[in-house]
Amino acid sequence: xxxxxxxxxxxxxxxxxxxxxxxxxxxxxxxxxxxxxxxxxxxxxxxxxxxxxxxxxxxxxxxxxxxxxxxxxxxxxxxxxxxxxxxxxxxxxxxxxxxxxxxxxxxxxxxxxxxxxxxxxxxxxxxxxxxxxxxxxxxxxxxxxxxxxxxxxxxxxxxxxxxxxxxxxxxxxxxxxxxxxxxxxxxxxxxxxxxxxxxxxxxxxxxxxxxxxxxxxxxxxxxxxxxxxxxxxxxxxxxxx
Numbered sequence: 001x002x003x004x005x006x007x008x009x010x011x012x013x014x015x016x017x018x019x020x021x022x023x024x025x026x027x028x029x030x031x032x033x034x035x036x037x038x039x040x041x042x043x044x045x046x047x048x049x050x051x052x053x054x055x056x057x058x059x060x061x062x063x064x065x066x067x068x069x070x071x072x073x074x075x076x077x078x079x080x081x082x083x084x085x086x087x088x089x090x091x092x093x094x095x096x097x098x099x100x101x102x103x104x105x106x107x108x109x110x111x112x113x114x115x116x117x118x119x120x121x122x123x124x125x126x127x128x129x130x131x132x133x134x135x136x137x138x139x140x141x142x143x144x145x146x147x148x149x150x151x152x153x154x155x156x157x158x159x160x161x162x163x164x165x166x167x168x169x170x171x172x173x174x175x176x177x178x179x180x181x182x183x184x185x186x187x188x189x190x191x192x193x194x195x196x197x198x199x200x201x202x203x204x205x206x207x208x209x210x211x212x213x214x215x216x217x218x219x220x221x222x223x224x225x226x227x228x229x230x231x232x233x234x235x236x237x238x239x240x241x
Contacts, residue, residue, distance in 0.1 A: 001114030001148045005107055005155055012103040012159045015096050023169050026093065028058045030176045034183055037064070041187050046071050049184070059089035059173065060180045067184060075188065082181045089177065093170050097163065104159035111152020118145020 033056060040048030050068050053061040066085035070077040122141040 001110045001117070002151065005110050005114075005148065005151050008103045008107040008110070008159075009155045012100060012107075012155060012162075015100045015103070016159075016162045019096060019100070019166050022095075023093065023166065023173075025057070026059050026173065028056065028060070030060070030180060033058070033060065034180060037180075037184065038187065046188075049187070059093065060177050063089060063177055063181060064184055067181070071188070075185065078185065078188065082184075086174070086177055086181070090170070090174060093173060094166075097166055100159055100163045100166070104156050104163055107155035107159065108149075108152045111149040111156075114148025114152070115145045118142065118148070121145075 033052075036052045036056075037049050040052040042048075044051075046068055049064065053064045053068070063082055063085040067078045067082040070081040118141060122138050122145065125138060125141065
């Protein structure tokens with residue numbers, strides 16, 4: 001069982017390093033970014049915000065760019081674009097985390113399996129030698145069997161810790177995305193440049209429900225923490241309050 005445990009450790013190290021670099025590159029100073037967005041909006045309106053976002057390599061900048069692209073279609077379309085972009089960015093942030101969850105769950109199990117098979121071999125040796133069995137003959141086999149459990153836990157415990165660490169960081173990113181998106185919508189509702197809803201067509205008889213002006217855009221993130229269970233996937237959805 002040592003070979004599968006070793007492969008799990010290699011996979012776990014790869015995911016940890018790769019996700020750390022991705023999340024590190026996605027991290028920006030939200031306060032500074034919001035200040036630049038507001039200054040750009042005051043200076044040249046929506047085009048100023050687009051210029052600021054184009055120079056910023058971060059998920060929140062991509063979200064605002066998607067919202068700006070729908071500026072001429074009204075506030076409802078802007079919120080829908082922001083929510084869809086938020087789901088896309090969350091997918092990229094959580095990518096491959098399920099591999100880390102699998103490593104955290106399967107590595108200790110492989111270790112336990114190695115111990116069980118080793119103990120089976122030790123008892124088979126006892127049965128074969130009968131009354132002539134010597135404890136020294138069994139100690140080596142039992143020691144080797146327990147090593148698999150130790151290495152399985154040494155791989156699984158750090159993987160579980162990093163999994164929850166990354167989940168926490170992604171939750172913080174989602175909160176920052178939501179705050180920034182709402183600040184952007186508030187800018188559009190300001191006196192300098194309010195996003196107008198398209199004029200209703202007179203021939204249409206059906207009415208379309210429009211969100212109240214104070215409705216906030218939410219990008220909800222709900223990871224399913226079942227690292228040692230039977231499901232290791234995230235689910236994210238965007239909805240309106």
